[in-house]
Amino acid sequence: MFEVRHRGSRMLLQLVLALMTLPFLLPLVEMVKGAFAGVGFQNFVVVWQTGVVPTFFKNSILLSMSVIALVYVGSMTAAFGFSKLRIRGKEIYFWMMIVALTLPEVILLSPLFVTFTKLQMYDTLFAVILPLAALQLPFAILLARNFYDGIPSELMDASRIDGANVPQLFWHVILPLTRPIASAIVVLTLINAWNSYLLPLVFLQDRSNQVVTLLPQFFIGQYSNDQTKILAAAVMTAIPTTLAYVLMQKNFERGLSAGALK
Amino acid sequence: MTTKSTTAAEPVRTRPGRHPSPTTRGRNRLNGLPWILPAFVFVAGLIYYSVGYTVYISTLDWDGLSPTAVAVGLGNYTDMLADPVFWASLRHTAVFWAVTFVVQTFLGFTLAAIMHSRVRLATLHKVIIFIPTVLAPATMAPVFRLFFADDGMVNNILRAVGLDALAHPWLADAGTALTVIMMITIWQWTGLWFILYYAAMSQIEPEIIEAARLDRAGNIRTLWYVVWPACRGTTVSLAMLSFIGALKTFDVPYLVTTGGPYHSTEFLGTYIYRQGIRQAHIGYAASISIVLLVLAIAGAIIIGRANRRRAGE
Structure with a gap:
């Protein structure tokens, strides 16, 4: 410029x-x-050997994978319906979803606390996975629908004449074209799930269920504010999302722009 | 929009997805409802259920556990009007939104324009600017407490360049704590702003820029009169996004300053948490949540409306 x-x-x-x-x-x-201050790399070794870090990482991976799976499947199919298929009152459904974009997490705390306690889901990963996926889905559907709108319908008509039904069409024709937007959705969802703090803070009490964003607190409690250990844990926590972004950078940016610019 | 009927002779101007085509024309043959229903039921079920439940709780005086909840009608809402901390939270949110939006827009737009010029190491700069967006506030909070501490990097740099007068414990001072919270937020979100402006600028026709150059418009004039208006759609989307984001603010103030000192970094999110979870005033917290939700929806509608009116001019 x-x-x-x-x-x-x-x-x-x-x-x-x-x-x-x-x-x-x-x-x-x-x-x-x-x-790396003080004893250098030894900080990382000590942090890992507490045994708590591997557990927190395992839970975070499980949590992120589940949220990504729910959001990916939900947004790809729903956006296809919204963009390419006939649905009575389509825009009403769509706007009811979009309103959810404005919803702050804190508003979910009390109702979900009461409900999850009744259903005996309090202090399980489900109590975090379900609301996170529900909060992430509307934005993913918005992005994916914009992307699908850019795929020419003629492409679908051609394969319909060849006798493909809608699921086949979706699977063989549409889905292969969606890689950029899928990358954007997967990376954004990973960032949101991996980095989520408030829901795990409230809904995960037992140490064996907790996730990486709660690590600093654990170390503050455990090592009475040993900064080097806390920062070593922070570096380890930051690696997965940074790697995912750097590795998928090109596709991620292309998908984000295609979905967000209208 | 033209009201002329589209005949086969003229090119169809609607968006590709809205083409009349065999797939969308056929009589109910292709009902798409099953495709959207799982996601819709899941999202609407969980979210509208929670909103409804929160509205109900907001009329109670309840600690969330005891079986005896006292119905107080609109009592929580009238209490809120007389609560100075509630008003302070609203004020912080307004300042926070105005400042972060203006600064992020300026930085994101300028960085995007620079990267669209011929500069070296563009990808490296891009990655450095975007990485903060992928890091958890929870992860970065200890880093920033250190960064802005009395003997932290910020004060060290200030002292090194002779600005000793400015060096002080930033987070412990009620006068500067909110500024730090905004700086952290700007650090975190400018990357997203930048990427979206960068993409928007890629879509401007080179001929338009060329024409401005031929009219002898300088760099700044071209940016202001040609590029900036062309990015308006992005600016509006980001205004909406940051408005809702400001209302939702929780992680950074909670983790870096816990809303203090003296409520100077209290936001609606941190106050709801303080009231609802810490002090078990679930009913009162729910009523603040409802006000927050109404503000978010109203704000989004107003920004959207204002945009459409200006677009119609």
């Missing part, structure tokens, strides 16, 4: 970019530096 003709102005632009990026980097430097 900036047209820079002279070498001087080009270097100036590069300098401005570097200066604007620096503040985003500094807290990350502080985190990594702190995690």
Whole structure:
């Protein structure tokens, strides 16, 4: 967008970019530096050997995978229906879902606490998986529907003439085209599920059920504020989402833009 | 929108998904209801059930456990009007939204424009700016408590460049704690802003920029008069997103300052948690939740309306 003709102005632009990026980097430097302070890598070993960290990681993986599965299946099928099929009162259903986008998590706490306690689901991963998936689905459906709208219907008509029924059409023709939006949905859902804090804080009490976002608190309680251990745990917690983003960066950005720009 | 009937001769101008086609034309043959029903029942069931239940609880004086809940009608709501902490939370939310929205928009838009110019190491910068978005506030909270501590990196840098007067414990000072909460939020969300502006700018026709250049418009003028208006759709979506996000704010203030010192970083989310979970005033917490929900929906509608009116000009 900036047209820079002279070498001087080009270097100036590069300098401005570097200066604007620096503040985003500094807290990350502080985190990594702190995690290696004192005994260095030994911090990570000690943190891992508490035995608590593997459990928390296992629970977070289980939680994230379940939420991703629910959101992926739910949004891919529903967005297909909303975009390509005939449904009476379609927009009413759609807007009822979209209103849920405005819903803050805190509003779910009291009703779900009472209900989950009755159903004996309190202090199980289900108590976190279900509301997280329900809160994530509307946005995923919105993104996916916008993406599906960009897929020409002629493509479907052609294969219908070839005698394919709707599920076959969905499976063989549509689904293979949805990789960019699917990447965006999977990465966003992973970020949301892995990073969720309030619902696990309230609904997961037993240590064997807890997830990675509750690790700092555990270490503050356990090591009376040993910063290096807390930061080592923070670095470990940050790795999966960072990796997922970096590895899927291209597809993620393409899908996000295709779904969000209308 | 034209009201001319579309004949076979003229190109169909509707969006691809709305084409009249055998798949959508056929008489109820292709009922799509089964495709949306599972997701719809799941989302609507869980969410509308919870909203309904919260409305009911908000009329009670209840601790959530005891079998005796006292119906108090609108009592919780009138209490709220007289509660200074509730009003302080609303004020913080308003300031928080205004500041984070303006700063994130400025940074995201500028960064996107720079990355669309010929600069080196664009991907590296992009990744650094976006990584904060993928990290949990819960994970970063201990880092930021350290970062803004008396002997933390921020104060060290200030002292190193001779700005000793500015160095102080940022989070313990009621005058600066809210600023820090906003800075952390901006740090976290600018990456998303940037990516969406970057994508929006990719869709501007190069000819339009070219034409502005031929009219001898400089960089700043081109950005302001051509690029910025072309990104308006994105700006409106982000305004809505950040408005709702501001109302939902919980993780950062709860974990970094626990709403203090002296409620100076109290938000609706942290206050609902404090009342509902910590002090077991479930009914009162529910009534604040309902106000929060009404504000979120009303805000989204107002922003959407304002946008449509301006688009119609």
